[in-house]
Amino acid sequence: MSAIESVLVENRVFPPSEAIVKAARISGMPAYEALCKEAEQDFEGFWARLARENVVWNKPFTKTLDESKAPFYKWFEDGELNASANCLDKHIGTPTENKTAIVFESDDGTVTRISYKELLAKVSRFANALKAQGIKKGDRVLVYMPMGVEGVVAMQACARIGATHSVVFGGFSAKSVQERIIDAGAVAVITANFQMRGGKELGLKSIIDEALAMGGCDTLKSVLVYMRTATPCNMVAGRDKTFDEALAGQSDECKPEPVGAEHPLFILYTSGSTGKPKGVQHSTGGYLLWAKLTMDWTFDIRPEDLFWCTADIGWITGHTYVCYGPLAAGATQLIFEGIPTFPHAGRFWQMIEKHKVSIFYTAPTAIRSLIKAAETDEKVHPKNWDLSSLRILGTVGEPINPEAWMWYHRNVGGERCPIVDTFWQTETGGHVITPLPGATPTVPGSCTLPLPGIMAAIVDEAGKDIPNGSGGMLVIKRPWPSMIRTIWGDPERFKKSYFPEEMGGKLYLAGDGAVRNADNAYFRITGRIDDVLNVSGHRLGTMEIESALVSKTDLVAEAAVVGRPDDLTGEAVCAFVVLKRSRPTGEEAKQIANELRNWVAKEIGPIAKPKDIRFGDNLPKTRSGKIMRRLLRSIAKGEAITQDITTLENPAILEQLAEKL
Ligand code: 6R9
Secondary structure: OOHHHHHHOOOOOEOOOHHHHHHOOOOHHHHHHHHHHHHHHOHHHHHHHHHHHHOOOOEOOOOOEEOOOOOOOEEOOOOEEOHHHHHOHHHOOOHHHHOEEEEEEOOOOOEEEEEHHHHHHHHHHHHHHHHHOOOOOOOEEEEEOOOOHHHHHHHHHHHHHOOEEEEOOOOOOHHHHHHHHHHHOOOEEEEEOEEEEOOEEEEOHHHHHHHHHOOOOOOOOEEEEEOOOOOOOOOOOOOEEEHHHHHOOOOOOOOOOOEEOOOOOEEEEEOOOOOOOEEEEEOOHHHHHHHHHHHHHOOOOOOOOEEEEOOOOOOHHHHHHHHHHHHHOOOEEEEEOOOOOOOOOOHHHHHHHHHOOOEEEEOHHHHHHHHHHHHHOHHHOHHHOOOOOOOEEEEEOOOOOHHHHHHHHHHHOOOOOOEEEEEOOHHHOOOOEOOOOOOOOEOOOOOEOEOOOOOEEEEOOOOOEOOOOOEEEEEEOOOOOOOOOEEOOOHHHHHHHHOOHHHOOOOEEEEEEEEEOOOOOOEEEEEEOOOEEEEOOEEEEHHHHHHHHHOOOOOEEEEEEEEEEEOOOEEEEEEEEEEOOOOOOHHHHHHHHHHHHHHHHHHOOHHHOOOEEEEOOOOOEEOOOOEOHHHHHHHHHOOOOOOOOOOEOOOOHHHHHHOOO
16 A cells, blocks of 8 residues: 555544643634634734734734735735744743753754854844854855854844844755755855765855856855854855954954834745746744744643754754744754764654653654664664653654554654644745644544634635535635745746646645545545655755756656655655666666756755666657656556556657666
């Protein structure tokens, strides 16, 4: 049975214990339902109340929602605030000021702690250094940093002066960095000499140098380099400065710059179905409200919690649940520099015991790989560590298969911790469909119900509602405060991608397929319905990988990329390639496949490397010349071809493409 099929027949229900319900902020289903009702009865009043209660405004807003230019919705538009002040200054003068904001564990296990007060001083000083570089409100700054306190400081410092950050995950290639600098018009890059992962020192600054050497980054003026390790890196005089140089003489006080609620706090690039990655633009007010609110709602965060989200700051999860949410909530969080399998695959469990983590939030792909490790080596099984500090578990990034859910529930959660399977996207800013730990009975593999005020539904291609029990497309019918505002520099693409005319132009189209349970209306996400793949929880566009392949013009004539299910990574990239020379076989085919993999890693990043590469003399096409992708998907899965292939121009190549290297 495939993961999706097993999800669809799942019917085990796990209600939260009475004690958990009693202690929770949103306590029991009636409390959840009351919030939903409040949102339905007075939609704007509901959000206005929450925005007043959860955000510190320099200037209060007078209008909650402006729909006059829909789908370019504006929230709290005439209000003014600063995101960094909402994460740091807000706690000064309260008992939180001396509380630990971040517990940092480095790759080699060294632990450091920083209090809210110290973090504020550090962010302020860095903000002054940015200003001294001539960086000002509205400028874009690209952040290419390892996991650690400094990455959060860089983002917070940008927010403090009203500069818009664009964080790029440290695994992306020089080419990807260059494209993002150009698209965002970034004036500065904040990076590190190296990052430490799994005991290895990996170059970051060298990738920035390579990106800038590709040319076209005309807006870029300065590069600030955090010396993470003692190994020197290339520094270009007049352009590059170490953090020490940039921070020298800077005061650790910096007044936060108030910005309008709609001011772009950040741009984060993500893959779409067509063309280049899109710069998802987020607001300041609505986004910050969501980061704070979902910490309260989904994680039921408390002052004594030790919160750990394992996501990298290069992804949206690291933005909302590392950089902004935990700080806005005044929580203590753990940040980890390394990887889950170094020095052994019990590292996560060991860290939970050591730091007494109470809320643990990770990706299904990590869980699956740790299950596999624990099954092969008893010594790294979670039972070897004391995990009794845990009270809530979470997952994010992709559908979780019920087997992995049950393992997580039993072996990590000790059958006592609610699991919040949080469905959301870069575009939604934060959780949109998720259980509430002290209310929602959970079902393995289901993200259960929408948060209050999120009008999620399942519709057909014309935007018409589909009854519960049948699959369709996931949409959100009304705007919400933390939604994507536009695609940076491409409002038309924003409208077309997310509010398609064919569906009436008013529904937010998530790009995922979903089905609601006929009995309890719970949502199950069945996966992307567009050409976006989800490999280990990372979004990749098939078109992006195809264009990377065909850009190897000396070798590749044509390429088609599809996804196929993979037990470990959820989906795997499978590329069908036609070369400019004759079709290779045997050792030679393997060697060329490797060359192509490395090429894709260089063009996009190692995460995009095709797992499978198949060579053919041609690709299966219809008489009108369209590549039959559905057929390729079947071949990639190793399924027998049941589709009608009468329109296929060249049926003989199917055999070639089915051949594994
Ligand atoms: C936060 C994040 C978004 C895509 C999304 C969907 C998949 C995320 C999920 C899930 C099933 C969940 N996804 N969470 N699918 N259950 N709990 O991951 O953002 O990188 O933009 O990916 O991830 O397919 O559309 P992003």
